[in-house]
Amino acid sequence: LWTLNKGLLTHGRGLSQGSQYKISEPLHIHQVRDKLREIVGVSTVWRDHVKAMEERKLLHSFLPKSQKVLPPRKMRDSYIEVLLPLGTDPELRDKYVTVQNTVRFGRILEDLDSLGVLVCYMHNHNHSTKMSPLSIVTVLVDKIDMCKHSLSPEQDIKFTGHVSWVGNTSMEVKMKMFQEKYWPVLDATFVMVARDSENKGPAFVNPLIPENKEEEELFKQGELNKSRRIAFSTSSLLKVAPSSEERNIIHELFLTTLDPKTISFQSRILPPKAVWMEDTKLKSLDICHPQERNVFNRIFGGFLMRKAYELAWATACSFGGSRPYVVTVDDIMFQKPVEVGSLLFLSSQVCFTQDNYIQVRVHSEVSSLDSREHMTTNVFHFTFMSEKEVPLIFPKTYGESMLYLDGQRHFKSMSTPVTLKKDYPVEP
Numbered sequence: 001l002w003t004l005n006k007g008l009l010t011h012g013r014g015l016s017q018g019s020q021y022k023i024s025e026p027l028h029i030h031q032v033r034d035k036l037r038e039i040v041g042v043s044t045v046w047r048d049h050v051k052a053m054e055e056r057k058l059l060h061s062f063l064p065k066s067q068k069v070l071p072p073r074k075m076r077d078s079y080i081e082v083l084l085p086l087g088t089d090p091e092l093r094d095k096y097v098t099v100q101n102t103v104r105f106g107r108i109l110e111d112l113d114s115l116g117v118l119v120c121y122m123h124n125h126n127h128s129t130k131m132s133p134l135s136i137v138t139v140l141v142d143k144i145d146m147c148k149h150s151l152s153p154e155q156d157i158k159f160t161g162h163v164s165w166v167g168n169t170s171m172e173v174k175m176k177m178f179q180e181k182y183w184p185v186l187d188a189t190f191v192m193v194a195r196d197s198e199n200k201g202p203a204f205v206n207p208l209i210p211e212n213k214e215e216e217e218l219f220k221q222g223e224l225n226k227s228r229r230i231a232f233s234t235s236s237l238l239k240v241a242p243s244s245e246e247r248n249i250i251h252e253l254f255l256t257t258l259d260p261k262t263i264s265f266q267s268r269i270l271p272p273k274a275v276w277m278e279d280t281k282l283k284s285l286d287i288c289h290p291q292e293r294n295v296f297n298r299i300f301g302g303f304l305m306r307k308a309y310e311l312a313w314a315t316a317c318s319f320g321g322s323r324p325y326v327v328t329v330d331d332i333m334f335q336k337p338v339e340v341g342s343l344l345f346l347s348s349q350v351c352f353t354q355d356n357y358i359q360v361r362v363h364s365e366v367s368s369l370d371s372r373e374h375m376t377t378n379v380f381h382f383t384f385m386s387e388k389e390v391p392l393i394f395p396k397t398y399g400e401s402m403l404y405l406d407g408q409r410h411f412k413s414m415s416t417p418v419t420l421k422k423d424y425p426v427e428p
Protein backbone atom coordinates (compact mmCIF):
# COMPACT_ATOMS: atom_id res chain seq x y z
CA LEU A 1 0.00 0.00 0.00
CA TRP A 2 2.77 2.39 0.76
CA THR A 3 3.96 2.33 -2.83
CA LEU A 4 1.22 4.94 -3.16
CA ASN A 5 2.63 7.17 -5.82
CA LYS A 6 4.65 4.77 -7.85
CA GLY A 7 3.37 4.79 -11.37
CA LEU A 8 1.15 7.77 -10.69
CA LEU A 9 3.87 10.34 -10.97
CA THR A 10 4.44 12.14 -14.18
CA HIS A 11 7.31 14.48 -14.64
CA GLY A 12 5.25 17.51 -15.57
CA ARG A 13 5.83 21.24 -15.25
CA GLY A 14 3.10 22.31 -12.87
CA LEU A 15 5.20 24.97 -11.18
CA SER A 16 2.19 27.13 -10.43
CA GLN A 17 1.42 24.74 -7.61
CA GLY A 18 4.91 24.90 -6.21
CA SER A 19 6.29 21.75 -7.70
CA GLN A 20 7.36 20.38 -11.01
CA TYR A 21 5.69 17.06 -10.35
CA LYS A 22 2.11 16.11 -10.73
CA ILE A 23 0.28 13.33 -9.11
CA SER A 24 -3.13 12.08 -10.13
CA GLU A 25 -4.73 11.51 -6.73
CA PRO A 26 -3.63 13.35 -3.57
CA LEU A 27 -3.74 11.37 -0.33
CA HIS A 28 -6.36 12.23 2.26
CA ILE A 29 -4.76 13.61 5.44
CA HIS A 30 -5.94 10.56 7.42
CA GLN A 31 -4.07 8.29 5.04
CA VAL A 32 -0.75 9.90 5.96
CA ARG A 33 -0.72 8.50 9.49
CA ASP A 34 -2.31 5.22 8.35
CA LYS A 35 0.50 4.76 5.86
CA LEU A 36 3.13 5.61 8.45
CA ARG A 37 1.69 2.92 10.70
CA GLU A 38 1.86 0.37 7.89
CA ILE A 39 5.41 1.33 6.95
CA VAL A 40 6.67 1.08 10.52
CA GLY A 41 4.45 -1.87 11.48
CA VAL A 42 3.35 -0.18 14.65
CA SER A 43 0.77 -1.38 17.13
CA THR A 44 -2.61 0.28 16.80
CA VAL A 45 -3.30 -0.23 20.50
CA TRP A 46 -0.91 0.73 23.28
CA ARG A 47 -1.19 -2.71 24.94
CA ASP A 48 0.69 -4.26 21.97
CA HIS A 49 3.43 -1.65 21.66
CA VAL A 50 6.21 -3.78 23.20
CA LYS A 51 5.43 -6.75 20.93
CA ALA A 52 5.38 -4.48 17.85
CA MET A 53 8.77 -3.06 18.76
CA GLU A 54 10.16 -6.59 19.25
CA GLU A 55 9.07 -7.38 15.69
CA ARG A 56 10.88 -4.32 14.40
CA LYS A 57 14.16 -5.66 15.84
CA LEU A 58 14.11 -8.32 13.11
CA LEU A 59 14.33 -5.62 10.45
CA HIS A 60 17.83 -4.73 11.60
CA SER A 61 19.40 -7.10 9.05
CA PHE A 62 17.96 -5.01 6.18
CA LEU A 63 20.03 -1.98 7.17
CA PRO A 64 23.02 -1.38 4.88
CA LYS A 65 26.54 -0.98 6.25
CA SER A 66 27.28 1.89 3.88
CA GLN A 67 25.38 4.53 1.95
CA LYS A 68 27.18 3.52 -1.26
CA VAL A 69 25.16 0.33 -1.64
CA LEU A 70 21.88 2.25 -1.63
CA PRO A 71 20.45 3.24 -5.03
CA PRO A 72 20.22 7.01 -5.60
CA ARG A 73 16.77 8.57 -5.66
CA LYS A 74 15.25 11.53 -7.44
CA MET A 75 13.24 14.32 -5.90
CA ARG A 76 10.12 13.10 -7.63
CA ASP A 77 10.46 9.69 -5.93
CA SER A 78 9.52 11.26 -2.62
CA TYR A 79 7.04 13.83 -3.93
CA ILE A 80 3.57 13.58 -2.38
CA GLU A 81 0.41 15.63 -2.31
CA VAL A 82 -2.01 15.53 0.57
CA LEU A 83 -5.50 16.94 0.81
CA LEU A 84 -7.02 18.37 3.98
CA PRO A 85 -10.66 18.63 2.88
CA LEU A 86 -11.86 21.26 5.35
CA GLY A 87 -14.35 22.61 2.83
CA THR A 88 -16.23 19.36 2.38
CA ASP A 89 -15.80 17.54 5.70
CA PRO A 90 -17.51 19.40 8.60
CA GLU A 91 -16.36 16.84 11.20
CA LEU A 92 -12.73 17.29 10.18
CA ARG A 93 -13.21 21.07 10.10
CA ASP A 94 -14.22 21.04 13.77
CA LYS A 95 -10.79 19.66 14.66
CA TYR A 96 -9.12 22.59 12.87
CA VAL A 97 -11.39 25.54 13.51
CA THR A 98 -10.75 28.32 16.06
CA VAL A 99 -13.49 30.28 17.76
CA GLN A 100 -12.70 33.17 15.38
CA ASN A 101 -13.44 30.89 12.42
CA THR A 102 -9.82 30.56 11.32
CA VAL A 103 -7.56 27.52 11.04
CA ARG A 104 -5.67 26.23 14.10
CA PHE A 105 -2.02 26.61 13.21
CA GLY A 106 -1.05 24.06 15.88
CA ARG A 107 -2.95 21.39 13.94
CA ILE A 108 -1.12 22.37 10.75
CA LEU A 109 2.21 21.86 12.58
CA GLU A 110 1.12 18.32 13.45
CA ASP A 111 0.22 17.58 9.83
CA LEU A 112 3.50 18.97 8.52
CA ASP A 113 5.44 16.74 10.89
CA SER A 114 3.65 13.58 9.78
CA LEU A 115 3.89 14.57 6.12
CA GLY A 116 7.65 15.24 6.43
CA VAL A 117 8.22 11.76 7.83
CA LEU A 118 6.13 10.11 5.09
CA VAL A 119 8.09 12.02 2.42
CA CYS A 120 11.32 10.57 3.85
CA TYR A 121 9.92 7.03 3.81
CA MET A 122 9.00 7.53 0.15
CA HIS A 123 12.58 8.58 -0.57
CA ASN A 124 14.03 5.49 1.17
CA HIS A 125 11.45 3.01 -0.05
CA ASN A 126 12.93 -0.44 -0.52
CA HIS A 127 10.83 -2.82 -2.62
CA SER A 128 12.24 -5.93 -0.95
CA THR A 129 10.78 -5.20 2.49
CA LYS A 130 7.14 -4.63 3.35
CA MET A 131 8.00 -2.69 6.47
CA SER A 132 10.80 -0.16 6.56
CA PRO A 133 13.83 -0.94 8.73
CA LEU A 134 14.31 2.80 9.23
CA SER A 135 12.95 4.87 12.08
CA ILE A 136 12.64 8.41 10.80
CA VAL A 137 12.45 11.21 13.34
CA THR A 138 12.26 14.98 13.13
CA VAL A 139 15.47 16.64 14.27
CA LEU A 140 14.86 20.22 13.16
CA VAL A 141 12.14 22.52 11.94
CA ASP A 142 14.46 24.82 10.07
CA LYS A 143 11.85 27.34 8.99
CA ILE A 144 8.14 27.78 8.45
CA ASP A 145 7.21 30.99 6.67
CA MET A 146 3.63 32.11 6.34
CA CYS A 147 2.64 33.87 3.12
CA LYS A 148 0.07 36.66 3.15
CA HIS A 149 -3.07 34.69 2.55
CA SER A 150 -5.81 33.94 4.97
CA LEU A 151 -6.46 30.39 6.05
CA SER A 152 -10.13 29.72 5.92
CA PRO A 153 -11.57 26.67 7.68
CA GLU A 154 -14.18 26.48 4.95
CA GLN A 155 -11.80 25.75 2.11
CA ASP A 156 -9.71 22.71 1.32
CA ILE A 157 -5.98 22.80 1.95
CA LYS A 158 -3.41 21.00 -0.13
CA PHE A 159 0.08 20.07 1.08
CA THR A 160 2.97 19.05 -1.14
CA GLY A 161 6.39 17.83 -0.07
CA HIS A 162 9.58 16.17 -1.26
CA VAL A 163 13.14 15.53 -0.14
CA SER A 164 15.37 18.38 -1.32
CA TRP A 165 18.77 17.41 0.08
CA VAL A 166 20.35 14.42 1.81
CA GLY A 167 23.45 13.87 3.94
CA ASN A 168 24.52 10.47 5.27
CA THR A 169 21.71 9.90 7.71
CA SER A 170 19.79 13.17 7.47
CA MET A 171 17.37 14.54 4.88
CA GLU A 172 16.01 18.01 4.25
CA VAL A 173 12.32 18.10 3.32
CA LYS A 174 10.57 21.02 1.61
CA MET A 175 6.83 21.32 2.09
CA LYS A 176 4.26 23.79 0.84
CA MET A 177 0.67 24.47 1.63
CA PHE A 178 -1.97 25.86 -0.72
CA GLN A 179 -5.47 27.21 -0.30
CA GLU A 180 -8.06 29.17 -2.28
CA LYS A 181 -7.59 27.78 -5.75
CA TYR A 182 -4.20 26.63 -4.55
CA TRP A 183 -2.51 29.88 -3.71
CA PRO A 184 0.65 29.22 -1.67
CA VAL A 185 0.04 29.99 2.01
CA LEU A 186 2.99 28.38 3.75
CA ASP A 187 6.57 27.26 3.06
CA ALA A 188 8.34 24.83 5.35
CA THR A 189 11.78 23.25 5.59
CA PHE A 190 12.31 20.36 8.02
CA VAL A 191 15.32 18.13 8.66
CA MET A 192 14.64 14.47 9.41
CA VAL A 193 17.10 11.83 10.58
CA ALA A 194 17.08 8.10 9.85
CA ARG A 195 17.72 5.79 12.77
CA ASP A 196 17.88 2.00 12.94
CA SER A 197 14.77 -0.15 13.31
CA GLU A 198 14.69 0.33 17.10
CA ASN A 199 15.54 4.05 16.95
CA LYS A 200 18.78 3.42 18.83
CA GLY A 201 21.56 4.26 16.36
CA PRO A 202 22.06 6.06 13.05
CA ALA A 203 21.07 4.53 9.68
CA PHE A 204 22.05 5.51 6.14
CA VAL A 205 19.62 7.07 3.70
CA ASN A 206 19.51 6.72 -0.08
CA PRO A 207 21.56 9.33 -1.95
CA LEU A 208 19.70 11.98 -3.94
CA ILE A 209 20.44 12.99 -7.52
CA PRO A 210 19.10 16.30 -8.82
CA GLU A 211 17.62 15.92 -12.29
CA ASN A 212 17.61 19.46 -13.62
CA LYS A 213 18.80 23.01 -12.93
CA GLU A 214 15.99 23.79 -10.52
CA GLU A 215 16.70 20.68 -8.48
CA GLU A 216 20.42 21.41 -8.52
CA GLU A 217 19.58 24.82 -7.04
CA LEU A 218 17.47 23.21 -4.32
CA PHE A 219 20.21 20.72 -3.54
CA LYS A 220 22.83 23.49 -3.41
CA GLN A 221 20.52 25.44 -1.12
CA GLY A 222 20.34 22.35 1.12
CA GLU A 223 24.15 22.34 1.39
CA LEU A 224 24.14 26.06 2.19
CA ASN A 225 21.43 25.52 4.78
CA LYS A 226 23.61 22.91 6.47
CA SER A 227 26.57 25.35 6.64
CA ARG A 228 24.30 28.12 7.90
CA ARG A 229 22.96 25.88 10.67
CA ILE A 230 26.48 24.94 11.73
CA ALA A 231 27.55 28.62 11.71
CA PHE A 232 24.46 29.63 13.70
CA SER A 233 25.04 26.96 16.31
CA THR A 234 28.82 27.67 16.54
CA SER A 235 28.12 31.30 17.34
CA SER A 236 25.45 30.37 19.89
CA LEU A 237 25.45 32.63 22.94
CA LEU A 238 25.62 29.46 25.01
CA LYS A 239 29.12 28.97 23.59
CA VAL A 240 30.59 32.39 22.74
CA ALA A 241 30.27 35.97 23.95
CA PRO A 242 28.03 38.41 22.08
CA SER A 243 29.58 40.57 19.34
CA SER A 244 30.70 44.10 20.25
CA GLU A 245 27.62 45.51 18.51
CA GLU A 246 25.39 43.22 20.57
CA ARG A 247 27.25 44.14 23.79
CA ASN A 248 26.54 47.80 23.03
CA ILE A 249 22.84 47.04 22.57
CA ILE A 250 22.70 45.37 25.98
CA HIS A 251 24.58 48.19 27.67
CA GLU A 252 22.28 50.77 26.08
CA LEU A 253 19.24 48.83 27.32
CA PHE A 254 20.80 48.71 30.80
CA LEU A 255 21.50 52.45 30.86
CA THR A 256 17.95 53.19 29.73
CA THR A 257 16.63 51.42 32.82
CA LEU A 258 18.84 53.19 35.40
CA ASP A 259 17.06 55.64 37.67
CA PRO A 260 18.53 59.09 36.84
CA LYS A 261 17.70 60.29 40.37
CA THR A 262 20.15 57.89 42.00
CA ILE A 263 23.81 57.34 41.18
CA SER A 264 23.49 53.59 41.37
CA PHE A 265 23.69 50.52 39.19
CA GLN A 266 21.07 48.87 41.38
CA SER A 267 17.96 51.02 41.07
CA ARG A 268 16.27 50.12 37.86
CA ILE A 269 13.12 51.65 36.50
CA LEU A 270 11.09 50.73 33.50
CA PRO A 271 10.89 53.35 30.71
CA PRO A 272 7.41 54.27 29.42
CA LYS A 273 5.69 51.77 27.09
CA ALA A 274 8.00 49.00 28.21
CA VAL A 275 7.71 45.66 30.02
CA TRP A 276 10.28 43.66 31.97
CA MET A 277 11.04 40.41 30.21
CA GLU A 278 10.41 38.44 33.41
CA ASP A 279 6.81 39.68 33.47
CA THR A 280 5.94 38.07 30.14
CA LYS A 281 6.29 34.44 31.23
CA LEU A 282 3.63 31.78 30.85
CA LYS A 283 4.06 28.15 31.83
CA SER A 284 2.19 24.92 31.21
CA LEU A 285 2.37 21.29 32.21
CA ASP A 286 1.23 18.27 30.21
CA ILE A 287 1.23 14.62 31.03
CA CYS A 288 2.42 12.73 27.95
CA HIS A 289 -0.21 10.02 27.63
CA PRO A 290 0.14 7.05 25.22
CA GLN A 291 -2.44 8.69 22.94
CA GLU A 292 0.17 11.26 21.91
CA ARG A 293 2.80 8.68 20.94
CA ASN A 294 4.34 8.51 17.50
CA VAL A 295 4.94 5.35 15.54
CA PHE A 296 8.13 4.73 17.55
CA ASN A 297 6.38 4.92 20.93
CA ARG A 298 7.90 8.27 21.75
CA ILE A 299 5.89 11.48 21.98
CA PHE A 300 4.90 12.77 18.56
CA GLY A 301 6.97 15.83 17.55
CA GLY A 302 3.87 17.48 16.07
CA PHE A 303 2.08 17.28 19.43
CA LEU A 304 5.05 18.98 21.14
CA MET A 305 5.02 21.71 18.49
CA ARG A 306 1.29 22.25 18.84
CA LYS A 307 1.53 22.56 22.61
CA ALA A 308 4.50 24.94 22.38
CA TYR A 309 2.84 27.00 19.67
CA GLU A 310 -0.41 27.39 21.60
CA LEU A 311 1.45 28.53 24.71
CA ALA A 312 3.54 30.95 22.61
CA TRP A 313 0.38 32.34 21.02
CA ALA A 314 -1.20 32.86 24.44
CA THR A 315 2.01 34.59 25.61
CA ALA A 316 2.03 36.92 22.60
CA CYS A 317 -1.69 37.54 23.01
CA SER A 318 -1.52 38.53 26.68
CA PHE A 319 1.58 40.63 26.04
CA GLY A 320 0.51 42.48 22.90
CA GLY A 321 -3.04 43.16 23.99
CA SER A 322 -4.43 42.32 20.56
CA ARG A 323 -4.77 39.20 18.47
CA PRO A 324 -1.31 38.17 17.21
CA TYR A 325 -0.63 36.35 13.94
CA VAL A 326 2.20 33.90 13.49
CA VAL A 327 4.59 34.88 10.71
CA THR A 328 7.57 32.59 11.19
CA VAL A 329 8.48 29.44 13.06
CA ASP A 330 12.19 29.07 13.26
CA ASP A 331 14.89 26.62 14.28
CA ILE A 332 12.99 24.12 16.41
CA MET A 333 15.58 21.59 17.44
CA PHE A 334 14.44 18.22 18.78
CA GLN A 335 17.41 17.45 20.98
CA LYS A 336 16.03 14.48 22.88
CA PRO A 337 13.04 12.23 22.43
CA VAL A 338 10.18 12.59 24.92
CA GLU A 339 9.18 9.28 26.49
CA VAL A 340 5.54 8.31 26.91
CA GLY A 341 4.57 8.97 30.54
CA SER A 342 6.87 11.98 30.94
CA LEU A 343 5.79 15.24 32.47
CA LEU A 344 6.23 17.99 29.89
CA PHE A 345 7.03 21.44 31.29
CA LEU A 346 6.78 24.29 28.80
CA SER A 347 7.84 27.81 29.67
CA SER A 348 7.28 30.62 27.28
CA GLN A 349 8.38 34.23 27.29
CA VAL A 350 8.61 37.24 25.03
CA CYS A 351 12.31 37.79 24.40
CA PHE A 352 12.40 40.50 21.75
CA THR A 353 9.99 43.02 20.20
CA GLN A 354 10.15 45.53 17.39
CA ASP A 355 7.30 47.66 16.00
CA ASN A 356 4.39 45.17 15.70
CA TYR A 357 6.54 42.07 16.03
CA ILE A 358 6.75 39.81 19.06
CA GLN A 359 9.48 37.17 19.26
CA VAL A 360 8.52 34.35 21.64
CA ARG A 361 10.76 31.58 22.91
CA VAL A 362 9.39 28.38 24.42
CA HIS A 363 11.65 26.13 26.43
CA SER A 364 10.54 22.55 26.90
CA GLU A 365 11.74 20.22 29.63
CA VAL A 366 10.68 16.75 30.66
CA SER A 367 10.95 14.66 33.76
CA SER A 368 9.87 11.10 34.29
CA LEU A 369 7.17 10.43 36.85
CA ASP A 370 9.62 8.87 39.30
CA SER A 371 12.52 11.29 38.88
CA ARG A 372 12.80 14.92 39.80
CA GLU A 373 15.53 15.54 37.23
CA HIS A 374 14.51 17.86 34.38
CA MET A 375 15.98 17.54 30.91
CA THR A 376 15.68 20.05 28.05
CA THR A 377 14.19 18.48 24.95
CA ASN A 378 13.41 21.45 22.69
CA VAL A 379 13.65 25.17 22.27
CA PHE A 380 11.01 26.75 20.03
CA HIS A 381 11.13 30.16 18.34
CA PHE A 382 7.99 31.86 17.03
CA THR A 383 7.60 35.31 15.48
CA PHE A 384 4.17 36.90 15.83
CA MET A 385 2.76 40.11 14.48
CA SER A 386 0.25 42.18 16.36
CA GLU A 387 -2.33 44.56 14.92
CA LYS A 388 -0.86 47.47 16.84
CA GLU A 389 2.60 48.46 18.00
CA VAL A 390 3.72 46.44 21.02
CA PRO A 391 5.67 47.53 24.13
CA LEU A 392 9.45 47.32 24.21
CA ILE A 393 10.91 44.50 26.22
CA PHE A 394 13.70 44.99 28.78
CA PRO A 395 15.97 42.30 30.21
CA LYS A 396 17.00 42.68 33.86
CA THR A 397 19.63 40.00 34.28
CA TYR A 398 22.59 38.91 32.16
CA GLY A 399 20.77 35.65 31.32
CA GLU A 400 17.75 37.58 30.08
CA SER A 401 20.04 39.82 28.02
CA MET A 402 21.31 36.70 26.24
CA LEU A 403 17.70 35.65 25.60
CA TYR A 404 17.07 39.11 24.16
CA LEU A 405 20.03 38.86 21.78
CA ASP A 406 19.14 35.32 20.77
CA GLY A 407 15.57 36.49 20.08
CA GLN A 408 16.92 39.37 18.02
CA ARG A 409 19.13 37.02 16.01
CA HIS A 410 16.14 34.82 15.25
CA PHE A 411 14.04 37.84 14.37
CA LYS A 412 16.71 39.11 11.99
CA SER A 413 16.97 35.73 10.29
CA MET A 414 13.35 36.06 9.15
CA SER A 415 13.56 35.65 5.39
CA THR A 416 10.63 37.78 4.25
CA PRO A 417 9.58 40.92 6.05
CA VAL A 418 5.84 40.60 6.42
CA THR A 419 3.49 43.54 6.57
CA LEU A 420 0.35 43.30 8.57
CA LYS A 421 -2.78 42.60 6.60
CA LYS A 422 -6.26 42.31 7.97
CA ASP A 423 -6.97 39.20 5.90
CA TYR A 424 -4.24 37.23 7.53
CA PRO A 425 -5.86 35.30 10.32
CA VAL A 426 -3.63 32.39 11.32
CA GLU A 427 -4.31 31.54 14.93
CA PRO A 428 -3.88 28.57 17.25
Ligand SMILES: CCCCCC(=O)SCCNC(=O)CCNC(=O)[C@H](O)C(C)(C)COP(=O)(O)OP(=O)(O)OC[C@H]1O[C@@H](n2cnc3c(N)ncnc32)[C@H](O)[C@@H]1OP(=O)(O)O
Binding pocket: 033, 036, 113, 114, 117, 136, 137, 138, 139, 140, 166, 167, 168, 169, 170, 171, 191, 193, 195, 202, 229, 294, 295, 298, 299, 300, 301, 302, 333, 334, 335, 336, 337, 338
Ligand atom coordinates in the same frame (compact mmCIF):
# COMPACT_ATOMS: atom_id res chain seq x y z
C1 LIG B 1 3.87 10.13 12.77
C2 LIG B 1 5.34 9.89 12.79
C3 LIG B 1 6.02 11.08 13.26
C4 LIG B 1 7.41 10.76 13.67
C5 LIG B 1 8.14 12.05 13.83
C6 LIG B 1 8.28 12.36 15.24
O1 LIG B 1 7.37 12.57 15.96
S1 LIG B 1 9.83 12.41 15.81
C7 LIG B 1 9.67 12.93 17.47
C8 LIG B 1 10.40 14.21 17.70
N1 LIG B 1 11.82 14.03 17.45
C9 LIG B 1 12.61 13.32 18.27
O2 LIG B 1 12.18 12.72 19.25
C10 LIG B 1 14.10 13.33 17.97
C11 LIG B 1 14.86 13.64 19.22
N2 LIG B 1 16.29 13.78 18.93
C12 LIG B 1 17.11 12.75 18.90
O3 LIG B 1 16.74 11.60 19.21
C13 LIG B 1 18.53 13.05 18.50
O4 LIG B 1 18.76 14.44 18.61
C14 LIG B 1 18.83 12.60 17.04
C15 LIG B 1 18.83 11.10 17.01
C16 LIG B 1 17.80 13.12 16.06
C17 LIG B 1 20.18 13.15 16.62
O5 LIG B 1 21.12 12.73 17.54
P1 LIG B 1 22.66 13.11 17.32
O6 LIG B 1 22.79 14.54 16.96
O7 LIG B 1 23.42 12.58 18.49
O8 LIG B 1 22.99 12.22 16.08
P2 LIG B 1 24.12 12.42 15.04
O9 LIG B 1 25.19 13.31 15.56
O10 LIG B 1 24.47 11.03 14.58
O11 LIG B 1 23.42 13.20 13.83
C18 LIG B 1 22.53 12.52 13.00
C19 LIG B 1 22.29 13.37 11.77
O12 LIG B 1 21.53 14.49 12.16
C20 LIG B 1 22.16 15.67 11.69
N3 LIG B 1 21.85 16.73 12.66
C21 LIG B 1 22.02 16.69 13.99
N4 LIG B 1 21.62 17.85 14.52
C22 LIG B 1 21.19 18.63 13.51
C23 LIG B 1 20.67 19.95 13.40
N5 LIG B 1 20.49 20.71 14.45
N6 LIG B 1 20.35 20.40 12.18
C24 LIG B 1 20.51 19.65 11.10
N7 LIG B 1 20.99 18.41 11.12
C25 LIG B 1 21.34 17.90 12.31
C26 LIG B 1 23.63 15.32 11.64
O13 LIG B 1 24.32 16.17 10.74
C27 LIG B 1 23.56 13.91 11.12
O14 LIG B 1 23.31 13.92 9.71
P3 LIG B 1 24.31 13.28 8.62
O15 LIG B 1 24.54 11.86 9.05
O16 LIG B 1 23.58 13.36 7.34
O17 LIG B 1 25.54 14.10 8.65
